[in-house]
Amino acid sequence: MKKLLKNGNVFVSKNKKFEICDILLEDDKIKEIGKELSDSEAETIDCNGYHILPGLIDMHVHLRDPGYTAKEDIISGAKAAAKGGFSSICCMPNTNPVLDNTSAINYVTRKAGDLDKTRIFVIGAMSKGLEGKEIANIGSMVNAGVIGISDDGNCIQNTKVALNVVRYASTYDLPIIVHAEDYTLSGEGQVNYGKMSTKLGVKGIPSLSEEIIVSREIMLANVTNSHIHFSHVSTHRAVELIRRAKADGVNITAEVTPHHLLLTEEECAEFDTNKKMKPPLRTEKDRQALISGLQDGTIDVIATDHAPHTDYEKELEFLKAPFGVIGLESAFPALYTNLVKNGEFQLEELVAKMSENPAQIIKQDLGLIAEGKTADLAVVNLDESFLFSENYIASKSHNSPFLGKTFFGKPKFTLCKGKIIWQD
Amino acid sequence: MAKNVNLVGRNLYDLDTYSSAEIETIFETTQVMKSIIKRDYKKIPTLRGKTVCTLFFEDSTRTRISFELAAKRLSADVISFTKAGSSLKKGESLQDTVYTLDAMGVDLYVIRHGCPGTPALVHKYSDKPVLNAGDGKHAHPTQALLDMFSIWEKKGTLDGLKITIVGDILHSRVARSNCIGMKKMGAEVTVCAPRTLMPPKIEKVYGVKAEYDLYKAVQEADAVMALRIQMERQSEGLFPSLGEYSQKYGLNKNVLEQTKDDVLIMHPGPMNRGIEIFPEVADSEHSVIIEQVTNGLAVRMALLFLILGGKAAKEVK
Numbered sequence: 001m002k003k004l005l006k007n008g009n010v011f012v013s014k015n016k017k018f019e020i021c022d023i024l025l026e027d028d029k030i031k032e033i034g035k036e037l038s039d040s041e042a043e044t045i046d047c048n049g050y051h052i053l054p055g056l057i058d059m060h061v062h063l064r065d066p067g068y069t070a071k072e073d074i075i076s077g078a079k080a081a082a083k084g085g086f087s088s089i090c091c092m093p094n095t096n097p098v099l100d101n102t103s104a105i106n107y108v109t110r111k112a113g114d115l116d117k118t119r120i121f122v123i124g125a126m127s128k129g130l131e132g133k134e135i136a137n138i139g140s141m142v143n144a145g146v147i148g149i150s151d152d153g154n155c156i157q158n159t160k161v162a163l164n165v166v167r168y169a170s171t172y173d174l175p176i177i178v179h180a181e182d183y184t185l186s187g188e189g190q191v192n193y194g195k196m197s198t199k200l201g202v203k204g205i206p207s208l209s210e211e212i213i214v215s216r217e218i219m220l221a222n223v224t225n226s227h228i229h230f231s232h233v234s235t236h237r238a239v240e241l242i243r244r245a246k247a248d249g250v251n252i253t254a255e256v257t258p259h260h261l262l263l264t265e266e267e268c269a270e271f272d273t274n275k276k277m278k279p280p281l282r283t284e285k286d287r288q289a290l291i292s293g294l295q296d297g298t299i300d301v302i303a304t305d306h307a308p309h310t311d312y313e314k315e316l317e318f319l320k321a322p323f324g325v326i327g328l329e330s331a332f333p334a335l336y337t338n339l340v341k342n343g344e345f346q347l348e349e350l351v352a353k354m355s356e357n358p359a360q361i362i363k364q365d366l367g368l369i370a371e372g373k374t375a376d377l378a379v380v381n382l383d384e385s386f387l388f389s390e391n392y393i394a395s396k397s398h399n400s401p402f403l404g405k406t407f408f409g410k411p412k413f414t415l416c417k418g419k420i421i422w423q424d
Numbered sequence: 425m426a427k428n429v430n431l432v433g434r435n436l437y438d439l440d441t442y443s444s445a446e447i448e449t450i451f452e453t454t455q456v457m458k459s460i461i462k463r464d465y466k467k468i469p470t471l472r473g474k475t476v477c478t479l480f481f482e483d484s485t486r487t488r489i490s491f492e493l494a495a496k497r498l499s500a501d502v503i504s505f506t507k508a509g510s511s512l513k514k515g516e517s518l519q520d521t522v523y524t525l526d527a528m529g530v531d532l533y534v535i536r537h538g539c540p541g542t543p544a545l546v547h548k549y550s551d552k553p554v555l556n557a558g559d560g561k562h563a564h565p566t567q568a569l570l571d572m573f574s575i576w577e578k579k580g581t582l583d584g585l586k587i588t589i590v591g592d593i594l595h596s597r598v599a600r601s602n603c604i605g606m607k608k609m610g611a612e613v614t615v616c617a618p619r620t621l622m623p624p625k626i627e628k629v630y631g632v633k634a635e636y637d638l639y640k641a642v643q644e645a646d647a648v649m650a651l652r653i654q655m656e657r658q659s660e661g662l663f664p665s666l667g668e669y670s671q672k673y674g675l676n677k678n679v680l681e682q683t684k685d686d687v688l689i690m691h692p693g694p695m696n697r698g699i700e701i702f703p704e705v706a707d708s709e710h711s712v713i714i715e716q717v718t719n720g721l722a723v724r725m726a727l728l729f730l731i732l733g734g735k736a737a738k739e740v741k
Contacts, residue, residue, distance in 0.1 A: 198623035201540050201562035201600055271541025317518065317539030319560065 002026050003418065004039055008047030008379065011054060011351055013368040018348070023052065025375040028417035033371055047379055050412055051347075054355035054367045055087025055376030056332060060152070060177075060231055060255060060303035062324070063089075063120070066107060067096025072308040072396045074108065077328070078117035080306075080395035082422035084328040085411040086118055087376035088359075088366060089306075093125040094153045100125035100136040105144040117421050118414075119376075121147045121362060123177060126165045132156040135168050142172045147362040150177035152231055153278075155213060157183055163220055170226035175253065175361050177229045178217050180238070181278065185209035190319060192280045196265040202319065205280050207235035214238045218245040221252050229361055230254040232305050234279035236289030243298040253361050255301040256290050258331045259401055262338050263287075267401065273314045273321035274399050277307065291344065294353060301361060302353045304331045308397030326395050330388055330402045332380065336409030341382075375418035384410040431730040436555045437543045438563035439605040447569070447609060453726035454573050454719070460497065461722055471500035474732050477530040478557070479521070479546070480506045481537040486693060486717070487557050487566070491534045494724035500732070503530070518542070522549040532732055535559070553731050561595050566727065567692055568601035570720040572609060574712050575647050577719070578688055583610030588641045590616045590673055591651030591700055594623050594662075598692050599651060603630040616641035618673065620662045638673050642683050649690040650675050650701045666699055676702040680710070688712050 003025040009018045012033060022037040023030060058081065065073040072080075074091075081089045091108065093099030099108065105122050112120035124141035126149045128134045138149055149169055155178070156162040169176050186209040191197050193204025214230060218241060221228040233239060233254050242254050259277065264284050267275040275281060293299040307324025314321050332354065339345040359367030366374055385408045390398045414422040429449040439447070460468060476495040480488050488504070495502045505525065522533075526549070534555045535543050540562030547554045558564040576582055587606055593599045593615045603626075606613050613632040615622070627634050635641040642648050653669060663669050675689065689710045695701055706713055 193624055195625045195629055198626055198629045201560055201597055204624065271544060312517075315519070317537065317545060318541040319539040 001418065002031075002039055002042035004037060004042040004044045005047045005052060005377070005379070006044055008050050008052040010052045011348070011369055013054065013356065013370045016348055016352070018051065023369070023377070025418045028375055030369065030371055030373050030375050033369065045413070049383070050379050050381050052369070053085070053351050053378040053380060054369050055414065055416060056085045056354045056378050057088045057358040057367055058086050058304050058306065058328065058331070059090040059148075059301060059358040059362055061089040061091050061306045061328065062094065062308065063091040064308060065095060065111070066104070070310050070396070071313075074111045074120065075115065075117070076394070076396045077306070078112065078115055078120060079422070080326075080328045080393070081118040082414045082416070083394045083411065084330070085332050085378035085380060085414050086328060087378065087414060087416040087421070088119040088121060088364070089328070090121040090123050090147060090362060092123055092150060092152045094130055098125050098129050099123070100128050100130070100141070102137070102140050102144040105141055105146060109145055116419060117416070119416055121364070123148045123150050123152070125149065126151045126169070126176065127156060127161065130154045132158060132161055135165050138169050138172060142174065146174070147364070148175045148177050148229070150179070150231070152177060152179045155179050155181040155183070159216060162216070163224070166220045166226045166228065167224045170224050173363060175227050175229040177231055178213070179231045180210045180213035180217065182209040182212045185212065189280070190276065191268045192265040192282050194265065194283065196268050200268065200271065205278070207237060207282065207286070210235050210279055211237045211241060214241050218242075218250055218252060222250045225251065227251045227253070232257050232260065232279060232303070233290065233293070233299060234260050234282050234286060236286045239289045239293040239298055243293065243296070246298060253300045254293075254298065255303040256294065256299050257305045258302060258327055258334050259325060261287065261290055261294070261302070262334060263401060271318045273316065273318060274325060274403065275401050276318065276321060276323055277305070277325050278323045291339070295345070295349070300353070300357045302331070302335065302350070303358065304328055308395055309399050310397055314399045324399070326393070326397055326400050328395065329393055330400055330407070332378070332411065333386075333388070333407035333409040334402055334405070336382065337407045341408060375415055377413075377415040378411060379413040380409050380411050382409050384408065386410050432733040433553055434731055435543070435547055435553050436565050436727065436731070438556065439565050439568060439601055439608065444608050444610075447572070447605065450569060450723065450726050450730065451573050451576050453730055454722045455577070457725040457729070458718065458722040460725070461718065467497055467499060469499045470729060471495070471498040471732055474500040474531045475503065475529055476500045476532050476534065476728065477503045477505060477525055479533055479535040480504070480557070481535070482507070482558070484536050484558065487536065490720045491557060491724050494721055494728055497721075497725055498728055500728065518545060519549050522546055526550045526552065532728065555727060555731070558597055561597050561600075563601045564597040565601045565605070566720070566724055567598050568605045569727075570716055570723040571598070571602055571649065571690060571692065572605050573723055574690060574716050574719050575688060578712065579646065582606060585611045585646040586614070586644045587611045587647045587649070588614045588616060588645040589649045589651065590638060590641065590675065592621045592653050592657060593617045593626065593651070594621045595654065595657070596651050602649070603632050607631055614641050614645070616673070618663050618669070621657065638679060639682055642679055645683060645687060647688040647690060648675065648683065649692070651692065652694065652696060653700050670699045674700055674702060675705045677704045680705050680708065690716060693717070
């Protein structure tokens with residue numbers, strides 16, 4: 001099976017630049033990149049006017065399967081991912097049962113393996129049952145194929161347990177992905193502690209609840225020489241802590257979500273539960289620090305923290321509605337429209353943060369457009385705008401903070417292992 | 425009554441969506457209602473045939489009774505939905521509750537709920553006006569209106585007055601709505617609390633002054649309002665003891681001596697006598713605490729009248 005993508009504006013990884021050229025795919029690999037390629041056996045796809053990016057990689061997705069399949073399942077989540085330009089996603093273990101053992105992990109990989117859709121990697125739990133008490137069976141989960149471990153959604157509060165997990169996991173070559181939240185400080189908080197918590201009369205989640213744990217984990221990474229990856233960094237002091245630790249040579253990486261890059265706490269003023277997530281939307285100062293952190297490399301990755309909840313779960317009183325928003329289908333268009341199109345951020349950098357960088361962290365040979373590499377591609381039309389509405393969304397859930405927005409950068413085709421897994 | 429003010433069909437979630445002219449109209453109408461309450465025959469027929477539903481998902485005696493009596497004084501029918509005796513215990517959602525009540529022909533909802541923002545949620549399921557009778561720690565606009573009316577009635581205006589609110593500002597919906605309303609009417613507001621009971625960035629959010637020393641906070645004040653301190657805040661570790669709280673933030677005789685001669689002393693009730701306010705202050709000639717309760721009834725009558733479009737102002741008189 002050969003495919004020839006003609007005249008696209010291709011992100012050529014070795015030059016880190018866009019060039020108008022052709023890409024010839026053979027089976028699941030990129031065979032050749034060059035100008036005016038031809039192959040009589042190949043199916044030709046005209047990409048004139050389109051940009052061709054490495055298939056995007058989202059290292060932070062909640063697929064809710066097994067256990068919460070009214071919100072999302074492996075099939076619908078993979079479909080939503082493909083529609084968003086993602087060739088690979090990593091799913092978090094806070095399912096029911098928890099992905100803390102081989103059989104649960106096998107369930108996901110088998111169900112995902114049957115799909116001709118987005119590739120799904122599994123992140124295993126750090127602690128058994130995500131309870132933060134005992135180390136999960138990390139060794140056997142590595143044998144079952146997990147590419148990282150995390151208690152995401154939860155945070156190990158006991159420092160001794162946190163140390164033991166990090167120390168134990170350092171034997172294996174995988175990222176330890178930390179959701180940084182000190183529960184004694186975040187408590188029953190609903191929105192950012194500050195202007196918005198005062199205005200709404202709800203308990204606030206202080207920045208400090210994230211920063212205390214980021215500080216702790218930097219210390220732990222330092223003494224154990226492990227690789228700690230911070231999920232969804234949200235505060236300016238957390239960015240600064242990570243920046244300094246990286247300068248000191250500590251083995252840490254970090255991610256940020258599109259919503260924290262594009263929105264602030266002001267969004268919560270109308271009690272819209274689609275603006276309620278953890279960590280909460282912060283201030284403009286925090287948002288600017290996150291953008292600077294991306295620009296100077298302090299933050300390595302953009303990941304969505306796609307967290308589906310059904311309409312009837314989100315359509316509740318503000319305090320009762322669950323935390324979390326979806327992000328797979330809005331991520332690239334929203335970021336392109338609001339950060340790249342207005343010149344704040346380079347498209348090349350955005351692409352690296354959503355493909356090459358996450359691939360390196362999860363240690364997969366993906367995220368590059370180069371000869372011999374896997375044919376994972378996202379073909380987008382930067383000039384085509386569309387309304388991001390409930391009708392557009394392929395995910396089972398519609399809890400997006402971006403509903404009703406118009407975006408540019410519409411994904412047109414997504415390829416995984418040389419197959420078209422989604423087409424506009 | 426101010427010209428061009430029409431509140432028919434309006435929701436009241438908080439005072440931020442009401443203009444000073446509208447609040448002034450509410451005050452003027454409240455005065456009329458207050459005269460009705462003082463008559464021998466305390467009822468007028470103006471809302472005959474209308475149905476007011478009080479939806480109380482949180483315990484409240486005073487506010488619910490005040491609203492229900494206000495509706496009855498205007499001859500509306502009242503149905504009362506409280507969490508304890510309702511199907512919410514069986515797991516019915518707010519959405520279905522409102523659909524059900526709406527189908528029975530309710531004309532206006534009064535809601536108290538522990539979750540902030542819920543009044544707007546009720547309006548999502550019903551096109552009938554919704555009055556917020558307290559939503560979590562967010563807002564309590566009718567309490568603020570009655571507090572403001574109590575000052576307005578005595579002083580003739582709020583414009584340029586100095587008003588101090590003392591107590592657990594962090595957990596107080598009364599303080600929040602008062603900050604919004606009083607600022608809107610031109611008052612200078614000072615809030616006073618220990619730092620652990622002060623909401624972050626309150627000065628920026630409401631344009632009020634935060635003061636941590638009670639004596640400094642009350643010196644210039646034309647009105648001082650004490651808030652109820654919930655006993656459980658101590659076990660939450662927000663202050664060391666009721667004794668110390670009372671010593672530093674309780675309105676006692678010594679504090680009263682530091683205030684202006686014509687200061688008004690207020691409290692939204694129920695009071696913890698001997699903690700945030702002492703009998704010698706609560707029962708002093710400066711106190712309007714009992715009158716606040718009467719004013720609460722009159723304010724709620726005025727709101728129901730204005731929002732449900734009572735037939736004509738002259739009928740009231």
